[in-house]
Amino acid sequence: xxxxxxxxxxxxxxxxxxxxxxxxxxxxxxxxxxxxxxxxxxxxxxxxxxxxxxxxxxxxxxxxxxxxxxxxxxxxxxxxxxxxxxxxxx
Numbered sequence: 448x449x450x451x452x453x454x455x456x457x458x459x460x461x462x463x464x465x466x467x468x469x470x471x472x473x474x475x476x477x478x479x480x481x482x483x484x485x486x487x488x489x490x491x492x493x494x495x496x497x498x499x500x501x502x503x504x505x506x507x508x509x510x511x512x513x514x515x516x517x518x519x520x521x522x523x524x525x526x527x528x529x530x531x532x533x534x535x536x537x
Contacts, residue, residue, distance in 0.1 A: 448490045458487070502537060509534040 448455050462483050469476035489496040509530050516526035 448487065458483075505537055506534050509537070 448458060462480075465479055465483070466476060469479055485496060485499065488499055512530045513527045513534075516530065518525065518527070
């Protein structure tokens, strides 16, 4: 879907209105924007959607690991920094 097309204009209008109506429901708004973002990328080339989904889920899991292994003692071994660099490299 190219930006200067009627299809994108309709898509943008739907996303704008959906975002406007879900503005007071923060969690639902985030899920909606994530879903329409994946849909937007899928209309260009579905092969990249698989790559985008796998990177999204991997980085989400790494974020959970960072939170789990976060330590307050700065002198201890820092697993959270190792997971951070793994996420950056991905």
